[in-house]
Amino acid sequence: MPEAKNGSESGTAKPRRRQARGERRIAQLLEAAANVFCTTGYSGASTNSIAREAGVSPGTLYQFFPNKEAIAVELGDHLLTRWRATYGQAFTPAHLELPLDQLLDAVLDPLIQFNFENPAFGVLMHGPDIPGQVTREHDALHSSMLTRVEEVLAGYLPATPEPDITRVAHTVFAVFKAGMDLILAAEPAERDAYTTELKAVLFRYLDPLVGDC
Amino acid sequence: MPEAKNGSESGTAKPRRRQARGERRIAQLLEAAANVFCTTGYSGASTNSIAREAGVSPGTLYQFFPNKEAIAVELGDHLLTRWRATYGQAFTPAHLELPLDQLLDAVLDPLIQFNFENPAFGVLMHGPDIPGQVTREHDALHSSMLTRVEEVLAGYLPATPEPDITRVAHTVFAVFKAGMDLILAAEPAERDAYTTELKAVLFRYLDPLVGDC
Amino acid sequence: MPEAKNGSESGTAKPRRRQARGERRIAQLLEAAANVFCTTGYSGASTNSIAREAGVSPGTLYQFFPNKEAIAVELGDHLLTRWRATYGQAFTPAHLELPLDQLLDAVLDPLIQFNFENPAFGVLMHGPDIPGQVTREHDALHSSMLTRVEEVLAGYLPATPEPDITRVAHTVFAVFKAGMDLILAAEPAERDAYTTELKAVLFRYLDPLVGDC
Amino acid sequence: MPEAKNGSESGTAKPRRRQARGERRIAQLLEAAANVFCTTGYSGASTNSIAREAGVSPGTLYQFFPNKEAIAVELGDHLLTRWRATYGQAFTPAHLELPLDQLLDAVLDPLIQFNFENPAFGVLMHGPDIPGQVTREHDALHSSMLTRVEEVLAGYLPATPEPDITRVAHTVFAVFKAGMDLILAAEPAERDAYTTELKAVLFRYLDPLVGDC
DNA sequence: GATGAATGAGGATTCATTCAT
DNA sequence: TATGAATGAATCCTCATTCAT
Structure with a gap:
């Protein structure tokens, strides 16, 4: 048997x-x-x-x-699992006590690193080619990550109401993906500079929201 | 041509x-x-x-x-021309005298409007599906717009050295595209909110650079 | 133009x-x-x-x-059209005045002949492999012919009520197809004999119904 | 075996x-x-x-x-065996003494019943899709049944010469399969009517041959 | 004996592109 | 110039069958 x-x-x-x-x-x-x-x-x-x-x-x-889509879905699951296993637990509630710049370092550095080691992550994390049409293969990764961003933001910006959190999370995540692409596409010598730039964008965007507390 | x-x-x-x-x-x-x-x-x-x-x-x-790519290239040209004809000349050197928030309004509002009227603009403005591989069909639009961003930034941030301008321009443009996608994908009721968010991201990112003058 | x-x-x-x-x-x-x-x-x-x-x-x-099925459907149409053009008009209301055996000769001889000349007719006329599942490709031919049988029978057996006509038509047509297969499969020397046999089956089946008038 | x-x-x-x-x-x-x-x-x-x-x-x-065909062949054997075991011995030489209508009832009722209980029987009993090309998988069942029909007919129509018997057997069997399909495809309420119809066809076809004795 | 893995040719269908009219 | 016909390699996917464990 x-x-x-x-x-x-x-x-x-x-x-x-x-x-x-x-x-x-x-x-x-x-x-x-x-x-x-x-x-x-x-x-x-x-x-x-x-x-x-x-x-x-x-x-x-x-x-x-069973088909091409299933491969992408499974690969997405796989990468997500690997991400959680590798760097995921690195983020703890304690991080929420950190000042924003250190929080961003703590969150972004592993994520950028992981994207370098797993370039397919970026490909699958991106939304579909055709805006508005949600393809299942990308959605899983995308929404998982997005939810994570929402959770962290909700913890970090307790004063912000839920709908705003959602919007900010979407914005943060979109900016991250855009910046990540830039970093990946940049010549090696420029990568750190673009990483700094991405952090700057996010820091300056979020900092006033933190100050609201 | x-x-x-x-x-x-x-x-x-x-x-x-x-x-x-x-x-x-x-x-x-x-x-x-x-x-x-x-x-x-x-x-x-x-x-x-x-x-x-x-x-x-x-x-x-x-x-x-001659082939499919040429259609995209030509369409890119066409849209760029239309963009310049429609809203392009709206931007004058005088704008460089405006405070940043008003500059952003002056630049972004027409651009967002144009993207709504010409959704293909967004499709072509995006980089290729495969990061690193520059496909000619998207590149024309992309680099034209990017150059424009650089010019405006160079005019607005005269104290910033050239390489930094380039990097900031890339960043600004990438963030714009990401935000634009969010706006286009958002439900109508949310569009203005996302527009505000995009402007906030860019304002906060650029404001310190302006202050450096 | x-x-x-x-x-x-x-x-x-x-x-x-x-x-x-x-x-x-x-x-x-x-x-x-x-x-x-x-x-x-x-x-x-x-x-x-x-x-x-x-x-x-x-x-x-x-x-x-557009697909394989469409070929069969179109071929069915084609054959049906050819059938009508070739032998179809050979059947006239006057035939309804004939005695049954002559009617059968008048109807069956051309049909058998046509099946010999167009063996695909038989293939398409047959129902689907899987009883109960009506595939469109066969159904057109099948139901066209069936309707024709019903019309002729209704004209020839005016005393028979509608539901019975339908059932008799189904039966006659099924028997015809079965007999036709036999004729086509038979060795040349046997073909006439099987043709005679088919006519005998149908004649003896229908004769009592005619007598009811 | x-x-x-x-x-x-x-x-x-x-x-x-x-x-x-x-x-x-x-x-x-x-x-x-x-x-x-x-x-x-x-x-x-x-x-x-x-x-x-x-x-x-x-x-x-x-x-x-060894292959797909063998499954069909074996299934045919199996069904044939089951058929003989279940209803086969119900037919005895004594039946040959019956009048035709009773003979038909005696032969057809169990057979129809069996086809209802074993729909695969009908699938395999049918000749191949392609007339003229005898596929082994269907042939076994087909020819077994056919032979049986021949035997019964030979017993019942002793005056008829062998070649005629063969032809009549083919015809009877073909008509039976066609009628059986009709019965199986008919809506439950119509089944008995089609069964009656099938028996009518066969009775009227065979009756004159019996009378020849 | 049983399993699930492996095969690779073949199925329907699409598509960028070229050709004849 | 415009048309629709023609191409054939490539697409996703299936299936009868064989193989390793």
Whole structure:
């Protein structure tokens, strides 16, 4: 009985009975997808090219993902999980006690770092090509991150009413993505300067709101 | 630039006429392209669909544009020209005397207005899907606007050294595009609020730089 | 203006402006489809194979037909039209005065003949593989023919109430299709015998109903 | 035939057990196949979907059947066996003494009943999609049934010469399949009426042949 | 025996582009 | 010039079948 076998080798509650090989393939495919997404963008990425990049046949890809969108969704989940595992817990309630500039350092530095290590994160975090049309593959990452921003802001700006928090969060996140793109696109020598610039934008935007308390 | 090319090879009336028809066709095609780009995005737009939207055959489209990219480039030119014709001259050296908040109003209000009237502007103004890979179709608009931002900033912040101006211009423009997307995506009731937010971000970012003078 | 051009070269009221070449291609493709359907059945027929049989590229096929089903539907229409044009008018109200055996000869002989000349007719006339699931491609032909059978029967059996006519028509048509298959599948030497047999089945089935008058 | 092969190579208890498990698997797979064939038709059925329906892996399916066709063949055998076991022996030489209408009732009622209980029977009994091309998977059932019809007819119409018997048998069987489809496709309220109709067709067709004696 | 992974050719369909009329 | 026809490689995805564990 496969369940028993699976139950003995893993503590996760997932009902899928997958062999170790399969898990490896999935990781391999997601990595390939990340590469291809970064190289050609989501819409430019073909399932065949992802399979080729992973060194498997198209059929194999479809054994693990029902379609192209699912790959992006899963990759998004994966990156989000990795993000939380890697830098996520670095942010603690204690940070809310920090002055704004230090808070921004504490939040942004790991995030920028993570974006450098996982460029696909940026690709998936971006909204859809066509504004207004929410594609599921990007939305998960996007809204997860956005929610996080809202939570932090709500903690940091307790005096601000909810609707404003939402708007500020959207704005902050949009600015972050824009700045992040700039940093990624900048020549290495300029990166730190753009990082500083991004922090400046956000600091000056948020500082007056903090002062309201 | 087709105008220059054509202008140099014919000054007589008959070719002029033919050109007139051609210009109409081109305008028709560009309008169709603008619609399709807005609806489906650049990569989602097929040349056939643009031709269909314009009510002409694919062959006709290719009589005026060598390929899909050229349509985007030309549309970018077109929008830029229209932008300059419509609101461009509204900005005069006199504006540089205004306080920052009024300068931002003077610059941003028409630009936001124009983006609402020409949603394709936003589509083309955005950088390419794939960061780092500069596609010609978007670049023209992008770099034109960017240069303009640099000029204004250079005029407004005379004390700031050139490399910093460039960086600030990139930042300002990136933030503008991000904010513009937010405004366009927002529900009508929220648009003004997001507009205010965008102005706040830019004002607070730039204000200290002005104060340096 | 293409409409004028078209209007001068054809009297049909079809709004499609199609070049003569296109019409030829369509005929060619339909003929190819007929061949392939006969050879491999509807579900076994691939659009690529139809295009190949027609000697054109897959893209060409899709210029004229939006999908595989449309080919079958159009072929059905085509065959139905040809059937009516060829033998259809052979049946006149006068036939209703004939004794049953002669009526059957008058109706069946041309139909059998036509099925021999157009084997795809039989393929499309058959119901779908999966009983209960009506596929549009077969249904047009099927229901057209069925309606025709009903009309003839209603004229010939005026005493029979409507619901019975419907049931008898279904039965007659089903028997005809079954018998037709037998005739087509039979070795040449046996064909006439099976034709006789089919007529016998139908004659003996219907004769008592006629006698009721 | 797997039973023979297995039976000859092992008579001990342990292999017997293994075989018993195999038989269960086979039954399970055949039942799944029957379901899938009824739902999607033979050509629409994928081996993977059959395996899924049976709750086993594709590999397991191929441990018992060399290919898709073999599943249909085996299912045909199975159904034939079940048919004989269930209703088959209900027909005895004594029936040949009955008048035709009673004979038809005696033969058709169980057969129709069985088709209702085993819709896959009808799917497999039908000839191939492509007339003229005999596919092995359907042929077994088809020819078995046909032979049975021939035997009964030969017994019932002793005066009729062999070749005629064959032809009549083909005709009777074809008409039966057509009528059966009608019955299965009919709305429940109409089923009995179509059953009556089918019997009428066959009775009137055969009655004169009986009278010849 | 059972599983799930792997295959790769083939399916329908699209699309940027070129060609003949 | 304008049209619609033509292309063929590429797209996403499926499937019968085989393989490794």
